Amino acid sequence: MCHELEQEPDPDEMPPEIGDFPLEIQEAFVTHAMLPDRWDGASGSYMGKDWSPLKDLLDINGVEDHKTVCFFLKHIESCSTININAELKRKQDADRRRSKAKK
Secondary structure, three states: OOOOOOOOOOHHHOOOOHHHOOHHHHHHHHHHHHOOEEEOOOOOOEEEEOOOOHHHHHHHOOOOOHHHHHHHHHHHHHHHHHHHHHHHHHHHHHHHHHHHHHO
16 A cells, blocks of 8 residues: 555554564454354354363463463453444345345
């Protein structure tokens, strides 16, 4: 994008990469990606992650500080759930508007 605008990239405006975070946050992101998702079959709402395999995943990944990683993991899940459900709502609202416009 900077190339198209003929600008130099500003490192202060770049989003952080996973390696920019402390180890516990990196481990939380990796573990979050490995946990299975839960969906409400009736409404299609995203219900968050299934935490039942968490202990095994922490052990497999060699996580030492379970408490800190779980703290960040819960924060990541909360933000993710809010964002996913907001995107689903936007899509559902757009579908409703399109179906009303066709009638």
